[in-house]
Amino acid sequence: MTARAKAPGWFLRRVVHGAPGWITLLTYLFMLLPFAVLITFAFNAGKSTVVWTGFSFRWFEKVVSNGNILDAMQVSLIVAVASAAVSTAIGATAAVAITRRSFPGRDVLGAALAAPLVLPEIVLAVALLMFMSFAGMTLGYTTLIIGHVLVSIPFATLIVRAAASSLDPRLEDAAADLGANEWQTFTMVTLPQLIPAIFTAFILSATLSFDNLVMSTFTSGVGTTTLPLRIYSMLKLGITPEINALGALMVLANVTILLLVMGRYLPLMLKTNRR
């Protein structure tokens, strides 16, 4: 045997060892390539989303001067922030109640809050529309926000519940020992520990609302066409790179927000982990 000879099966072993890396790489490609294509064609000079004809910013100019898109964006943002605020508030309160208190019907409440998760959204949306028209509500911001709260509340609750159930109960006992009343314990001990989870719940709820199409189809009203609804109704006339430009801008906005959030929270998270 020479020094160059390798143990039998070296090739296979290498493949097996390398596999996780390759799978990770392919997964990333699978997830990110569509974004790359989307963003590339946002800069296309021609009207096509398939054939490259040159570099241009015209679609960005077009999208930022398109009043309909901007109006729809504003609607989506208002609804996302409002519905996320409501569902985080309800979800967080419910989560704390379910994990920290015992009261009759606790399990039922917990299951009920997760119910929208298992019901197909379209069933929920149609039923809600019927109920709203039965109740004589005019479709608009209120109905849209109620619909979106319904969609995001299970997620908000689950996230805060997970965080609340992993809290150390001894901290609350200690606070009580030191003379804090219940309210002080909650605001000064429990709540601060839950803030990262509440924040996550808020961001996730807002994102779900911003992306929502099905619920919006049924609960939007006069003057409240959301961005996904507007884009979907534009499809009939064919897609132009204007949609790509809009997508590119949204990716940019999301990445910026993400970086800002990480810039604020990452050092905090690292600090706590090094404890």
Added chain:
Amino acid sequence: MTNRLSLGLAASTLALFAALPALAEELRIYGWAGEMPDEVLADFEAETGIDVTFDTFDSNESLVAKLDAGGSGYDLVNPSQYAVQILVNRGKLVELDHSKIETYDNIGPTFKEVSYDPGNKYSIPYVWGTTGLAYNKTCVDAPITSWKSLFDEKYKGRVYMLDNMLAAYIAGLQVNGFSANTSDPAEIEKATETLIAQKPMLAGYNSTNFADLVSSGEACIVQSWSSSVLQAIVDNPDVVYVLPEEGGTMWIDGYSILTDAPNPDAAYKFLSYILRPEVAAKTTELTKTATAVPESKALLPKEIAENPAVFPDEATIANADFILDLGDAMKFYQDGWTKVKAAP
């Protein structure tokens, strides 16, 4: 945090109120995107001082579902022909008072006697177009004139059909010599079989960027709405749109006033406004879609007025069917379409 939360809530509530429209006279329209130019709406607002809110839907089915629940808050809606019939049957549309539409006489005679709403009792026809096929000259040897080409093995992998049940059945039925409006289960069944047999040779069902695909040559022949492919024709002289010899179909998107419209007067003013020849011409120029106002044609630039994709000749139009409300027969279409979509 509680403070911050309530602050956030208060801020979003404020935003809600800020977003509510001012108290000027209002008109709320629910319509197709891209068929009513923003310029026309802005001109109307400037002339009348009425505030227009224009929301868009993606399909007649969405429109019907939304209106079915009631209390939508809209004044004017923009249904296509069969949706007009459905909405009339459900008592959602007002019987129009033509004396309140000063420009009613501008509507072309053929559009006053449409089969789905004779005498325009419930709807004012506005923009119209056809469903036919588009092809790229560079990949066919002879001009395409028939739906049969969509089923021709020669073009395997380079044909797209519209991803729309009623549109696909137009081709499936007419190629078999049936009416696009049949309610005969046997004929619908035959069309279903035809569409299933066609599936292996299709590149796909596509109702979004088919114009792009045929223009780039990636697709050879596509089933197409006339309005969608027009820009591609202007950009690329190799793209041709035809109504097939079997007929194809014609669609009309008109305006109707809802029975629970908050402001029907403004709706009548809007109808009077859009039927003016110069306004109709502006609509055609900006959306590349013909209107039901023949006088507007003289005001249009030549390349639009003489474009057969916008204005097909009378004989071709006379041959085209309307897609109408098929009532109970719709079930056969839906069942068939499910089979087509599930087929390999």
